[in-house]
Amino acid sequence: MIDVQRLRVLRAVAEHGSFNRAATALRLTPSAVSQHVAALERSLGTRVVERSTRGVTLTPAGHIMVGAAESVAAELTHARREVDRLGTGRTQFTVATFTSGGRLLLPGALARLTAAHPGTVVHVREAEPEEALRLVRQGAVDAAVAYHFDGPLPGEPGRRTPVEWTALLADPLHMVLPEAHPLAGRRALDIAELAEEPWVLGCLKTEAYLRRYADRAGFTPEVRGTTTDYFFACSLVAAGLGVSLIPSIALAPPPPGVRVVPVSPPGPARHIGVAVPRGRGDHPYVTTLVGALRDEAAAVRTIVPPCPVI
Template sequence: MIDVQRLAVLREVARRGSFNQAAAALHCTASAVSQQIAALERSLGAAVVERSTRGVTLTETGRVLVEAADSIAAELADTEQRITRLTAVRTGFTVATFASGGRRLLPGALAGFVADHPEVELTILEAEPEDSLPAVREGRADLVLAYHLDGPPPARPGDRSGLDWTSLVEDPLRVVLPRRHPLAQSAPAALHLAELADQRWILGCRKSAGQLSRFAALAGLDLRISCTATDYEFAQSLVRSGVGIALIPQIGLADHPELVALPLAEPAPRRHLGLALSRRRRGHRARLAEDLVARLTAEARTLPS
């Protein structure tokens, strides 16, 4: 059997062109290199180098062996890297997000994040803000993509929330109509709730139902709500079927030729999207969180205004 260590010595002799230079690279004596080459030749029964006063050159047998030695060295290097990746300590990092925000913002931000941080064991949790914000406060999540409706954000500097809040973008709620609807045909700049008082409503979530009801109450309207769904795609499919009209956040809008999305006249309901981090964040995971905040902030700038 060919000795792999002797192959490595031959490979170095071939690269350097002499026993002395190979010995210097291998941190041993020229005599030791010569002995290894001689032992290799004895085991093969063939010469692998030709010695002369000008140095050494490979025989045909030597060239075949060096080619094999190059392949073996490459395989061993690749194997070492794979083992290093397998045995490396991976950093756990958990992101919590609400569904529509995650669908629009996370893929673009995470593509670069995952590529730049291969050591990270990433976990994504889908949760509404009432569940995700406590998760980051209690250390069960490192970063939360969340939203709030009217009123102040979930955390402000100096408060006792234990969170830092970074505002991202406003997410106005749009009225989604079938393209054949008379109001869609006339294409108004914005719809007033009073114009929609006789419509049947399909709402994409219970929170938007509550928000719309508050705005309707302020306008003195009693809206007819046919369905309160938990999925924006489902709500918009009902609009396509002619069941009613929907109130959908802009980032939850489906790009469908049979639907038209129009703004409501001000004051209009909207969501305020942002990111929450624990104020206790430290070390590598804190740096990861801040990196992802920067990527999500950049991604939010690409959303339509």
């Protein structure tokens, strides 16, 4: 029999990368954490972590057990909510979301959820995709609107993960220029054409993406503005501080003082979807929310600017 507490300790070690930090988070001593992990390894007959001066890393067996720990935690959280519902007659439903996606997709979807299931108490948590997906895996939220950039869907392809992902829409990144910029009337732009321009960034993920594309084009972008808000970034572009690379749904409707120009294909894009705990996809509340989000995503496609706004 595998001890649930030992799984909880291993999950904390994986999350924090060291016994000391895991001990602090769990309010245990590092020695107690080490003993829990050692006992788990004895019960399994194999190592679950590799210890080094740089910290702790999971072995393949450790990755499997952390996945099991997250599934167990999610099931226990779900069970607790069901017990609470029996006592109060009300269902608590929590959704995590990133800001721009939540702004356009969630209001209508949540209105349909509460209309279809009266008495549901809905909670919304703002969270970036990495955190949101972690919350889903741990059962801390019932669903998460998240995104990933070009590449595989969240999780490891070909391997069972504790998250079910439903794609909603592709969200291409567009160039945003001051309205008087000489290239503002173009139908499309290659990022390399703006190599000499100063840049304004709307989030750290966009910065990493921009630098990757700029490196392919052979230049290093000069960054003059860094924000975590796309609307603020657009206002800086309108003021002439630089140009920016911003997802389409953050440009609906287009802000004043700027021009939106698509990136020449193949352009960068982020892929928006909804994640739910594996095995919960057929839950009535989840089914209602995912269906509503699909409808909202279809409507958003008619709002996002598909060509230059001039």
